[in-house]
Amino acid sequence: MAKNNKTAINPRRDEDYPIWYQEVIKAADMAENSDVRGCMVIKPWGYAIWENMQRELDDMFKETGHKNAYFPLFIPLSYLQKEADHVDGFATECAVVTHHKLTKNEEGTLVPDGELDEPLIVRPTSETIIGASFAKWVNSYRDLPVLINQWANVVRWERRTRLFLRTAEFLWQEGHTAHATKQEAVDETLKMLNVYRDFAEKILAVPVIIGEKSESERFPGAVSTYSIEAMMQDKKALQAGTSHFLGQKFAKAAGIKFQSKETKEEYAWTTSWGVSTRLIGALIMVHSDDNGLVLPPRIASSHVVFLPIYKTDEERETVLAYIDDVKTGIKAHGRYHERHLVIETDDRDLRGGEKNWEWIKKGVPLKVEVGMRDIEKNSLAVLRRDNPELKKEFINKDEFIASIHETLDDIQNNLFERAKAFREDNTKIIDDTKDFDAFFTPENKEKPEIHGGFAMSHWCGSAKCEEDLKELKITIRNIPLHGKPEEGKCINCGEDSSMRVVFAKSY
């Protein structure tokens, strides 16, 4: 059998990152483009990740007092219009429903018919329609706070789409809350931002920077927007989740009013926050390597795959029985972080090497080969996907069973630490304009190599400086919440600045 030195994914990350990304998705069988422009089909291996995200997040939302509900897919056009900034932000990317039936024309082809009096838009986000409900639900300070989350699909008619990162239709959750006081709403906004950070770091093993968005990057209609920002392996930033303090703007637009203790009529203070299937894109781009997907165990579609190796039917029985035995042992060991371990046995009649590579490309954390030789030695041939050398280890069966949770945790931590080290290696404190320009300028302009990273530099706070820096194709990702106040000079204009912000190229 020829030893093969080439990588499973072509091109490699350093050769062509965008194509590498698509190939990883294809090789892992996670999703594909559909016949509908900009929309994807999420296949079982990819969807399982989303289901796991949903379960983990849903628990966290419930623990912080939120309840799930569901609101309509369609939003009357007039609702969107109620909040001026909101309209400006979304009007250019709305799918609009104008008819309610189809009829056959003379040629026998189906054409839209029955024009609606008022067009409906397919929700790009639900502030306005949920606001309308809140307005009905809230009359007294006793009705507050209202803490609602919805799991839904939304549509944004994006010009340029990429699987998971930006699709015309995507899945997400959107939390919407209403509060009696400003402080309470601000606290909620930050609380959920922290929930997102915990989720990203603990479950996805993706380190993030939490911070506030600059005015130009703010959610349309928000008073302030906060984000979690992650660094991908091409050193670009990805906004992985947002939390918005909406002030009283949407409350005023929708009429969410209540009578206070002091019997005064007041507008509520609202928030909204969301994460989407874009997180799957983040997961791929943070952990995967030149051999395909690498999944952190806490979010993995499956945790362990057994590959039985045998020659005869008799051996097959023996091997499968041995595997069953190991499985039973693992199950008896209890749940992994309150989740049943998902264990597969791949007994398809495929050649060994091919089957091996398939699971490597799918990123399953532990791949275990079992053959007669292992059985004789009461051992297992285990491959940890986080091992870049792809070297398998022979481990005693009972030890494997006893330590499987620790092994999975070790993989989880390893992936997190690796991602964090990568981000730290590529985050620079830069005060000199020339250094700053050089940092963000590729050597090869025609086909830019992977370069840059996060620059922690001073910013005076003006929108003009932010605009000027777009020449370098960078934006302010966010203003870190826990940054130490520090006097300095704006990297663009040299004016006084009291804060360092995160500059980066982004998705």
Place this chain on the structure above:
RNA sequence: CGGGCUGUAGCGCAGGGGUUUAGCGUACGUGUCUGGGGGACAUGGGGUCGGCGGUUCAAAUCCGCCCAGCCCGACCA
């Protein structure tokens, strides 16, 4: 929405007005041998050449329009 590149079998590609049935690699089916890192041999099946229209005796091939994908911009959660 602008610029560039690309659409031929599941995937990757060749062919670039006429060569009787459109090829190659790989994947897929069957058989034998194999089997602990991407097998071997044999034998099969699979195609509206992205779509529509035009030029022509003849179009995968030339022309026009459209659609889709990717990259770069603009725009944007």
